[in-house]
Amino acid sequence: MTLELGTLFSAAVLYLLLLFLIAHATERRWISTRLTRHPAVYVLSLGVYATTWSYYGSVGFAQTQGLNYLTIYLGVTLAFVLAPVLLMPILRLTNTYQLTSVADLFAFRFNSQRAGVLVTLLMLAGVLPYVALQIRAVAESTAVLAGDSSTPLGVAFWFTALVTVFTIMFGARHVSPREKHEGLVTAIAFESLMKLLALALVAVVAVWMAFGGLGGMHDWLRQHPEHLEALYRPALEGPWSSLLVLAFAAGFLLPRQFQMLFTENLQPRHLYTASWAFPLFLLTLALLIPPILWAGTAMGADTPADYHVLGLSLLSGSPALAILAYLGGISAASAMIVVTTLAMSSMMLNHLVLPLAGPRPDRDLYGSLRWLRRVIMAAVIAAGFGFYLLLEPTGGLVGWGLISFLAMAQLLPGILGLLFWQRATAAGFIAGLLAGGTVWLFTVLLPPVTGTSAMAWLGFTAGHGTLAMDQSATFWSLSLNSLFFVVGSLMTRPDRQEREAAAACRELTPLLPAGNVTQRSPEQFVEQLNSTMGPAAARAEVEKALRELGLGWEETRPDRLHALRTQIQRNLSGMMGPVLARMIVDEQLQLDRENRTALAQNVRLIEDRLETSQTRLRGLAAELDRLRRYHRQIIENLPLGVCAVAQGGRLVRWNPAMAALTGIPGTDAIGRQLQELSPPWGPLLTAFIDSEDNHLPKQPVETGSRPRWYSLHKAKVAPPGRVRTGHDTILLVEDLTELQLLEHELTHSARLASIGRLAAGVAHEIGNPVTGVSCLAQELREETDPAIVRDHADDILQLAHRINSIVQSLVRYAHGGDPEQRGSRPVDLHEAVAEALRLTMLSRRARQLRFENRVPVGQTVLGDQQQLVQVFVNLITNAVDACGDDGLIAVTSRDQNGWLEVHVQDNGCGISSEFMDCVLDPFFTTKPPGKGTGLGLPLAYNMIRNMGGDLQLHSDPRGTRVTLTLRACRQQQPEEA
Amino acid sequence: MTPPQESSPGSYSLLIFLFGLFLLVSPFASWWMGALLPWYFPFALWLMIIVLTAVLARRLVHRNDP
Structure with a gap:
């Protein structure tokens, strides 16, 4: 049975159109993202590894090399086993630094454009035979099914053209290859499914036709043990180990594998799923190969073993099965070409084209990049077609594939150095790659083209295309590569940027920022990038980076601007490659390296790094991290507001309590200058940090509708390390509003209580003038002499004035005053003492004693008038209670270096020494019940402390002296009374 | 007292890799x-490596889930 060429061509075209539809439907979201972003799609997309080599060529490979055909899958399995230590670090690197290809990865690690160029050239030379292999397989498979022995060049051409269109349509949609090609990935996953289903169907049908089932196949094998021996023996004798090494490298270094594994990865955890699911996919594919081979042998299929899949489907007599098998091959070939081309286009753009013709500000950057990528894609596929025409179509399909595998394997020493050897240098890598690449070129690539081996002196006596030669080439190329890599690295020293990149690749903490960005706002970033990228692209890139970081255009904080710079560099790296991106950013967005940032300013950066590497910390580092978290949690959970200010005045810590107190979230505060905070906090904290005081008690602060009181404390913090260049500052803010309000109420109550005690005296004091007024009024009723009437009226007025004076004193005293108006103001000390004496004299007991106000007139202190009077009332009342009938109470003052010492001295009985320690405790009193509240002295003490002063007691049996220390006010010169 | 440090996923994957070798x-x-064992014997060995990797991967996915 044969099929019409037209039928095959139509089937292939329709199939490719179906792929177009799947990709388009995915990108248009016609297919649910739950399906297209499922880990199974990611795993199946990795099936791009299985090309026509696997689909068709494995049967031929198994026929000649037995179990050696398994190495191509087993090597990949071993690479995926190492996913946590090999693949995941690469994925983290590519995600973090927006690396799109294996060339980007090496260029980033070695900070070398040359390394990128060399890897790109090697990749290009390596993949072209592989692309050619796919075109050849499609052409030959068409020939097999059509029964035409001559290779239909037209089919090869049209297949190439269709795949080129598909690649350009779905591979060059985005400016940056870092943007995911979800449509393409879904289409590739569908193709993998197609390959597997087609191969499985052919295998089942073939076994059923040849043996009547699996039991029959086992019986056949028992009767023909030579086939089992032919399967096992080559593995013992052949290049089993070297093929394992090649497949190990190819599993993640082939451009198409790198693209699907790392660049198109949507969720890092999908990689863990792929670490077992992808080898399982390969196992299923590989498991089908021996039954197909033996069925072909048993049935005497007349096709070459490479095309037994097609031959057996023809033998089944089912055109549908034949077409399905054919489409499986088309899937394998098209998927490989599309993804390889996509990967190569970004490599070539970043490392061959852009370094020669960088971005120009007068051109549309994004449009140019898109068109360049399209042209490169078409050029790569065309070059693959050229190779197909150039290479000898002899030998198995596997031979061409191994050329590519060995090229990729040359990156193996480099990738191990990249991940595990920090001392590796660009010079060593380039030397190794040149050495290994040269051996590969002359022993593996050129012989199929020229027909001769140029390196027979190395022991390559076997003909080209044989596995023995590949084994020798593998050994020699990798040995020389590794030797030159190690020696070259040891003989050279990495520069600073290379060391930084090496640390990043080894997941060690990279160096901290070496200085602040010289630009002061995102707008200045745009202005700087204009000259390289053009205004539109510069603005778009800055805007994109701002959006990704959650920042606004008004941002000015240096650490955020530094993060913006890093983000722009990463985004440009995804678009133009790491070397060019670094070059643009280093030139246009320079760092002020003279002005190095202090450790405190990098706290956020360090914490971010520790957060992201938390699960990777081990041993002592993990313990230290736990300790750090514990200490940080203490600060975060403190009921006090805590903020840390770096030397330059920038906030580096702002705990939740601080955010609650101030209403300013930590995200807004951290990184800002202290004075940039909104009032009242900015001015208040700035003034406090500039002052010499380490404590500022009970500061009234206007926040919203009601005043609040805060106590501020500060402490200097020396940064760790030997070099002490200055100090950071820790500020503590304590909310005392509730306490303050309670204290006000208590003070007011105590004041009212003392008025109550004065009530009898008040009645007496008012009673006398009232009696006088009454008498005078009676006399006035009878008096007619105008002069006497006037005298009486004057007397009445005097008496009324006296009553009014008493009442006013009481009212002033009783009134708590407006707490909002309180604060330290100049208070006339003499007048305050006089007022207190007037009030105290209202008491009957006090009128029997002598009082002396010896405070100089005009002497002023800083404090609160109302509170100071209350303090004196409390102290004088206590003194009155302590004195006998001949008691003398004197109030004196003394200037003491900017402070005034005020003494309230009595000659009473004194305070017993056993009570001295308790008299300042609230509610402690030595007076009989009902005579005292025990609050007078403690309240006086608190009020004096609130004014920034002090209160001390000295007592002996001859009397008690209370010493108040108050801040003197220098506005007026004191006069002696 | 701090509990003993759990082995890193890398060490398990290296053990499986060495077992695979x-x-x-x-x-x-x-x-x-x-030994001319049944033809599917290599596939059984291969499956064993895959199962071990799957067990490790399952732990890693759970560990890295938020």
């Missing part, structure tokens, strides 16, 4: 290649 490139591999 033992199965595939060691005198043991030479033995099973020469």
